[in-house]
Amino acid sequence: MSAGKLKEFVQEATRVMDTVTGDKARMLATRPVLEKLIRQDDWLPDAFARPHPEYYQQYLLYCDPHERFCIVSFVWGPGQKTPVHDHGVWGLVGMLRGSETSQRFEARDGGLHAGETATLEPGQIECLLPEEGDIHQVRNRFDDKVSISVHVYGANIGKVRRRVLDPATGQSKEFISGFSSDVLPNIWR
Numbered sequence: 674m675s676a677g678k679l680k681e682f683v684q685e686a687t688r689v690m691d692t693v694t695g696d697k698a699r700m701l702a703t704r705p706v707l708e709k710l711i712r713q714d715d716w717l718p719d720a721f722a723r724p725h726p727e728y729y730q731q732y733l734l735y736c737d738p739h740e741r742f743c744i745v746s747f748v749w750g751p752g753q754k755t756p757v758h759d760h761g762v763w764g765l766v767g768m769l770r771g772s773e774t775s776q777r778f779e780a781r782d783g784g785l786h787a788g789e790t791a792t793l794e795p796g797q798i799e800c801l802l803p804e805e806g807d808i809h810q811v812r813n814r815f816d817d818k819v820s821i822s823v824h825v826y827g828a829n830i831g832k833v834r835r836r837v838l839d840p841a842t843g844q845s846k847e848f849i850s851g852f853s854s855d856v857l858p859n860i861w862r
């Protein structure tokens with residue numbers, strides 16, 4: 674495994690945060706940096722690619738000291754999915770391994786309405802921006818194998834107060850996701 678690729682991502686994303694202002698501009702400027710990272714599947718350490726038999730895993734790979742961005746590997750066991758949720762910050766979802774589907778929802782008329790469904794394959798990226806609608810439900814497209822996506826968020830997503838939403842009623846409940854591990858990969862060796 675090559676820690677160098679993750680280190681390069683961190684360095685390039687930090688330069689974006691230092692030179693670009695505004696959420697949408699930062700998201701768009703970070704997208705090619707993520708595209709470069711997920712182009713090859715040879716850098717993610719095994720400890721951050723392990724599935725859990727019941728729950729998807731959210732492994733923190735790096736968080737900027739000023740919490741301007743973080744990068745997370747999401748490991749989806751067969752058939753696993755999230756509840757319908759929002760983010761509250763900009764985000765990029767890049768598919769590294771396997772495939773996932775993202776069902777978008779729009780909050781209007783006192784409820785939730787299903788929107789587009791997108792399927793991500795390796796190398797593809799989905800953008801999330803609160804003001805453009807960031808409510809969705811994500812699932813591993815496969816019922817027989819693991820999928821892994823790499824997410825970049827415009828904050829420390831493990832500490833952001835977000836919402837889980839009931840698709841039938843639109844009712845929401847706040848949550849803070851945290852992370853699935855207490856360790857980070859050593860990208861500085």
